[in-house]
Amino acid sequence: MSLMPFAPSRPLSIGVELELQLLSCNDYNLSSSAPDMLRRVEKRAHPGEIKPEMTRSMIEINTSVKQEYSGLVEELHALRDVVCDAGRFLNVAVAGGGTHPFQHWSEQKIFDAPRFHHLSELYGYLAKQFTIFGQHVHIGCPGPDEALHLMHMLSRYVPHFIALSASSPFVQGHDTGFASARLNSVFSFPLSGRAPFVLCWDDFERFFGKMTGTGVVESMKDFYWDIRPKPEFGTIEVRVCDTPLTVEIAASIACYIQAMSRYIMVEQRVAPEEDDYLVYTFNRFQACRFGLEGVFIDPRTHEQRSIREDITDMLGRIADHARELHAVEAMERIRDILIAGNGTSWLRQTYAREHNLADVMQLQAELWMGK
Amino acid sequence: MTWSAYLPVWPLEISPALWLALTLVVAVLVGEVLVRQLRLPRIVGYIGIGVLLGPGGLGLIPQLPATEWRLVIDLALGILLFELGSKVNLRWLKANPWIAGTSLLETVATFVVVFLLLTWFEVAAVTAAVVAAIAIATSPAIVVRTVTESRAQGQVTDRLLLMTALNCIYAVIFHKLAVAAMHGQTGVSFVHTALQPIYLLGGSALLAWLFGITFERIHHYLGHHEETFSFVLFGMIAFATIMASTLKLSPILVLLVAGLVTRYQRKRTRTFPPHFGSAGAVLVVLMFIANGLAGDLNGLRYSLLLVLLLIAVRTIAKLLSVLALAHYSGIGVRQAMALGLALVPMSSVALLLTLDTAATFPDFGSGLGLVLMSCIVILELAGPIVVQKALQIAGETPDKKT
Numbered sequence: 206m207s208l209m210p211f212a213p214s215r216p217l218s219i220g221v222e223l224e225l226q227l228l229s230c231n232d233y234n235l236s237s238s239a240p241d242m243l244r245r246v247e248k249r250a251h252p253g254e255i256k257p258e259m260t261r262s263m264i265e266i267n268t269s270v271k272q273e274y275s276g277l278v279e280e281l282h283a284l285r286d287v288v289c290d291a292g293r294f295l296n297v298a299v300a301g302g303g304t305h306p307f308q309h310w311s312e313q314k315i316f317d318a319p320r321f322h323h324l325s326e327l328y329g330y331l332a333k334q335f336t337i338f339g340q341h342v343h344i345g346c347p348g349p350d351e352a353l354h355l356m357h358m359l360s361r362y363v364p365h366f367i368a369l370s371a372s373s374p375f376v377q378g379h380d381t382g383f384a385s386a387r388l389n390s391v392f393s394f395p396l397s398g399r400a401p402f403v404l405c406w407d408d409f410e411r412f413f414g415k416m417t418g419t420g421v422v423e424s425m426k427d428f429y430w431d432i433r434p435k436p437e438f439g440t441i442e443v444r445v446c447d448t449p450l451t452v453e454i455a456a457s458i459a460c461y462i463q464a465m466s467r468y469i470m471v472e473q474r475v476a477p478e479e480d481d482y483l484v485y486t487f488n489r490f491q492a493c494r495f496g497l498e499g500v501f502i503d504p505r506t507h508e509q510r511s512i513r514e515d516i517t518d519m520l521g522r523i524a525d526h527a528r529e530l531h532a533v534e535a536m537e538r539i540r541d542i543l544i545a546g547n548g549t550s551w552l553r554q555t556y557a558r559e560h561n562l563a564d565v566m567q568l569q570a571e572l573w574m575g576k
Numbered sequence: 577m578t579w580s581a582y583l584p585v586w587p588l589e590i591s592p593a594l595w596l597a598l599t600l601v602v603a604v605l606v607g608e609v610l611v612r613q614l615r616l617p618r619i620v621g622y623i624g625i626g627v628l629l630g631p632g633g634l635g636l637i638p639q640l641p642a643t644e645w646r647l648v649i650d651l652a653l654g655i656l657l658f659e660l661g662s663k664v665n666l667r668w669l670k671a672n673p674w675i676a677g678t679s680l681l682e683t684v685a686t687f688v689v690v691f692l693l694l695t696w697f698e699v700a701a702v703t704a705a706v707v708a709a710i711a712i713a714t715s716p717a718i719v720v721r722t723v724t725e726s727r728a729q730g731q732v733t734d735r736l737l738l739m740t741a742l743n744c745i746y747a748v749i750f751h752k753l754a755v756a757a758m759h760g761q762t763g764v765s766f767v768h769t770a771l772q773p774i775y776l777l778g779g780s781a782l783l784a785w786l787f788g789i790t791f792e793r794i795h796h797y798l799g800h801h802e803e804t805f806s807f808v809l810f811g812m813i814a815f816a817t818i819m820a821s822t823l824k825l826s827p828i829l830v831l832l833v834a835g836l837v838t839r840y841q842r843k844r845t846r847t848f849p850p851h852f853g854s855a856g857a858v859l860v861v862l863m864f865i866a867n868g869l870a871g872d873l874n875g876l877r878y879s880l881l882l883v884l885l886l887i888a889v890r891t892i893a894k895l896l897s898v899l900a901l902a903h904y905s906g907i908g909v910r911q912a913m914a915l916g917l918a919l920v921p922m923s924s925v926a927l928l929l930t931l932d933t934a935a936t937f938p939d940f941g942s943g944l945g946l947v948l949m950s951c952i953v954i955l956e957l958a959g960p961i962v963v964q965k966a967l968q969i970a971g972e973t974p975d976k977k978t
Contacts, residue, residue: 230665232847241731245906293671294906296734314975564844
């Protein structure tokens, strides 16, 4: 199977996918209610899409293609409300966050669809371990070569996206000490990590052809890269974020990526280098482990600072682009995260107050559902 | 000194408690065999052994004093009812009124078809009403126990628990009213006919509310120490059960409503160990054995046809009611079939209501009461299996693999 041609898309348009947790209102454990929820939302008109995911305690909401923050946040609200109304009707709570704090992976049930059964057979328990909840952000690109350029330039800032969205400190009943423990589950997949350093689409097609030739992959979907091109949409897809605790934060992070992309395409105009990736896994680990406090090493200057400082610096550089994109409010929210902390800080503080992970989960659901 | 001073006298004088202890061991072993060999619920074994060894079966176990048994049943049922009430989220009814509608329809349909069947068999109207009221109740004991044992969760499980709690409340209320009507027929003055159910329902509600409030206070004080909390709770349930009987209120109503009140008032959810710890679990096992021992199949001789028809129309009424509103309440046909069937079990609540009626009206006990007892024995034995299969059909039990 050859690679799809890169579809045209409006540059810097955005789209957001969010994987959400479905919870029982009795104990706030995950509940396998995706089939019931999907049957319920089918009846209601809503923008975007609502889809099943790997296991039956997950549901995914996708926005349509958006240009700016206000439209994005409005559509995410509409999607959230449809899902939450269905949840209330069915005694199911809905929440953000990258992991469920005390679910047992072995209790999860694979969603009844051929693709998910296939993945479950291939990956075994990894498929059930994959009951984790991420945010994917699509950025429209003028062409395939520009898409590859943007992908490699954004890779430098992957720690920003991880640290801002991090909201998964608890796994299987314990504090892991990580800001985003969710990504540890992604790294266990054989085709995770970063895309190869290829700068033009012809080369990328050749790489893809060789990979399919080996029989390792069948489609782009088999690559679990942190950022990957999505030729059928004409976008690149940033996949490292945890689902944040509110839709507003989700929209703000998407717009932060959007404004940064505009800065890269319009103002920065520097070519990516393969050596940029020397610090990639180190920086990414620091972001997963320590969040905003993590160390960030600049690949070109080798300067060390905290991820928080690097984001503050970036906010200054992209301020004009954010204004152009009507994303000033989104940038304010990003600044708030730098001061008040990310989802992981909120979760740890709440746990310190409540001493009970089920209570944390209940408050997390109330936060998401907007009561 | 003679031999008899320190050696037991032959034949041995064995207290009934020994037989009881032995029955407990045998019943638990049989329950284990059922689970491992046939994948049937354990409680089928407990009840089955009770029926088999009890006075109604082989008669190996001598009749035990009714009051002692009654205490075991009351306490264990109290635990299960409180457990059921505290698992049920009444706020759900506001978000999804179709579930309340389904519950009402199912209750009324069951009452009406059983009533019509009995009047067709030329049973007096008041007596028919009493039996029809008892037939409304789904067994909370079997439902809670089977859900716990099968670790089921999902729409059917949640609705089953909710609708069981509701139809038990309806059954007790209908039953009290029907019994009041029965008193009215025996020439008791109207004042007593009317006041008795009012006292009973009002008093039970008040006691339940006080229990709920006290419970929350203690819970707040003890906080997260769940084991200590289970012990306190256990004592409170025993206290409330005995208090309710002493005040001639309905222990069933008090404990069930107390559970609902605590759950409704609580801001955070709490999970407790099943049956609030192992002491509760032992009582529950004993209760199922006791239910079996109390089982009386003489009704089959009285009228086999009526027993079978009663079970059939009751099942159909519950099943069709759930199916009729399934679409509006947000479940599929398969789930509705499972839910309708899972509402079928009868056990402790029906048993206690029947025994209470028979104690007041001996004629009832030797007549229709026998028919009802036979229905209860059959639905008690079949009930756990039906609930287990229904939850499996609905896909709400854990995956078998891994």
